[in-house]
Amino acid sequence: CISINQVINHQNVKIHSSCPMKGQVEDSEGGSIPEHHILVRDNQLLHARYLMVYCGNKKAAKDVNLDRQNSDVGQPARSRLATWLASNKMLLVLICYGLLLALVGITSSTWFKRLVAKYF
Secondary structure (H helix, E strand, O other), rough: OOEEEEOOHHHHHEEEOHHHHHEEEEOOOOEOOOOOEEEEHHHHHHHEEEEEOOOOOOOHHHHHHHHHHHOOOOOOOOOOHHHHHHHHHHHHHHHHHHHHHHHHHOOHHHHHHHHHHHHH
């Protein structure tokens, strides 16, 4: 996980500098900030811009291909639709969520309530 942050230029923010006000930290053993480091003592002076999350597969790609080849033996072929649905689960969840929101919005509208009262 990597976070890219924006730091506000403030006197409490300490960075590596030749200026004694910016580069020295009071009440510390080392005293000065190392190069490429920033010390922010107040989290309100920091604004998170980007958060990058990454993960790797535990199996190598070669092992995955071998597992697929071995598992397909004796199995009926999956349809294109089933394969697509299995590989796009997040998209399906988002579409279902959008449909649920639309359904809730329509059923709570006055137009829908009048329509139901008229026909039922």
